[in-house]
Amino acid sequence: MELPEAKQKFIEAWGKLGSEWGINRTMAQVHALLLVTPDALTTEDIMESLSISRGNANMTLRDLMSWGLVEKQHKAGERKEYFFADKNTWNIARQVAKERRKRELEPVLKILDELTKVQGDSKDPAYKTFNTSVTDINKMAKNVDKTLETMLKAEESWFWGSIFKMFK
Amino acid sequence: MELPEAKQKFIEAWGKLGSEWGINRTMAQVHALLLVTPDALTTEDIMESLSISRGNANMTLRDLMSWGLVEKQHKAGERKEYFFADKNTWNIARQVAKERRKRELEPVLKILDELTKVQGDSKDPAYKTFNTSVTDINKMAKNVDKTLETMLKAEESWFWGSIFKMFK
DNA sequence: ATAAACTTTCAATATATTTTGAAAGTTTAA
DNA sequence: TTAAACTTTCAAAATATATTGAAAGTTTAT
Known part of the structure; x- marks a missing residue:
């Protein structure tokens, strides 16, 4: 080619x-x-x-x-x-992560936090299911958010090095 | 509410x-x-x-x-x-990761692998820039791919536990 | 001040994606 | 069988998104 x-x-x-x-x-x-x-x-x-x-x-x-x-x-x-x-791939990835976090993840986290606080009858299956799903998704979204934050601060070699320690 | x-x-x-x-x-x-x-x-x-x-x-x-x-x-x-x-958030995340990896990441990895092999004059800036960018992006995409693979096999608590060790 | 060189805007247009709904297809019960 | 209950299909319509290009705006040199 x-x-x-x-x-x-x-x-x-x-x-x-x-x-x-x-x-x-x-x-x-x-x-x-x-x-x-x-x-x-x-x-x-x-x-x-x-x-x-x-x-x-x-x-x-x-x-x-x-x-x-x-x-x-x-x-x-x-x-x-x-x-x-900028041709540095790590910079590109970080920049995209940074912007999408700000533009998309953060607004959703804000809504999830609100929805987590909705009160209801803990005997009501409709409420229980809603609350469990929203709470779980909120936790996961927060984990993703923290991981992105770490990535934004990190040096490339350190970041992937840490990731690869997971394989051991 | x-x-x-x-x-x-x-x-x-x-x-x-x-x-x-x-x-x-x-x-x-x-x-x-x-x-x-x-x-x-x-x-x-x-x-x-x-x-x-x-x-x-x-x-x-x-x-x-x-x-x-x-x-x-x-x-x-x-x-x-x-x-x-399925209301298990970790299953959902894994399932989405699995499908997008298969549907979108893998085809791109295949193309990047091909493009990495393109030969050219290493004195030519056009070639050098192309080759460097494609090679770097390929490396990053492979890192993402491996991380997803790990995620697919992993248990939730183990996965996030490993991620959070990164903060220490 | 003028005009050439260049950039930005945005209403109109084109394209791509999503949705509809009625017809065709399938399954089940009697 | 038959027909009712239900599901699937897909061409047409609606909607959403992206693109055009000419006019308006800006900057710079003279």
């Missing part, structure tokens, strides 16, 4: 994976493109590479920046804005 | 979380409903509770069964089929 074909496959695979995990396909593809490209690209470059419109490219790049995955670069004496992706 | 309102909130929250993670909202809602309901429900019950059509309820229930989250129950002397969800 030649490099251009390989790049294409990578971009497609990343786009598909993204869309299966609730991330806009185009956003994942732009990210993939920047990941396999050594130099920073202009909006124009990205539009052309992926055959997308200016508006789409612009919005997607802003989104990627808000996720902390892509940064702007200014080149001396140039008007155009260049974009590049 | 009263129980019916609390149930409603839980169903909504679960549906929203699901859709943010690439799971059909209705599917997550049906699952949530079954999680907080002590007894098995008929298609009819579910249609009514969530105001969805028969076709939708039927397809969603089949989906949930294919994910291993819901089972059919036959009641003696009755024609109707009843559905109930």
Whole structure:
């Protein structure tokens, strides 16, 4: 397989994976493109590479920046804005974990905490089932939350080292 | 807050979380409903509770069964089929991890393995960047894969116990 | 101030996903 | 058999999500 074909496959695979995990396909593809490209690209470059419109490219790049995955670069004496992706995989994973935790996990934890407090007749099966399920899910969500917190603070080698101690 | 309102909130929250993670909202809602309901429900019950059509309820229930989250129950002397969800949160997490690993992670790992093998000029920045990114992502994906494998085999208390040793 | 170079916005459009519901299919009891 | 009870299917419709592209906005150089 030649490099251009390989790049294409990578971009497609990343786009598909993204869309299966609730991330806009185009956003994942732009990210993939920047990941396999050594130099920073202009909006124009990205539009052309992926055959997308200016508006789409612009919005997607802003989104990627808000996720902390892509940064702007200014080149001396140039008007155009260049974009590049952090290529450190551990940073990417941490950044995604951080954002999804904030945007999705935390709001759910807040609701679960509330629902855990709902009072009822402990003889009532409807109440018992509700309470047990919500309480258990809340516990698990808190475990996930704490693990993510640890991951966010951790160094990559330490994190996976600790994980792999589990296999022993 | 009263129980019916609390149930409603839980169903909504679960549906929203699901859709943010690439799971059909209705599917997550049906699952949530079954999680907080002590007894098995008929298609009819579910249609009514969530105001969805028969076709939708039927397809969603089949989906949930294919994910291993819901089972059919036959009641003696009755024609109707009843559905109930496994309410053990750890089982649910494992089941979801198992399916997503098989359906989404494994196909991507296969592609990454291929792309890792692509040959090129190690002096070429385009090749170097491609190769480094793909190789790094492949390593991380394999780490995730192994961790999931461990999780699938593990008992809940052992798994979280091991995770929490990481905090020490 | 002007205009060229570039970026952003957003209503309209296109695409993808989900849902409906009625018809077809199946199972069971008598 | 027959028919009632129940389940499944799937084309059409509804809804949700993503994309376009031209106009408006901004910045910079002269």
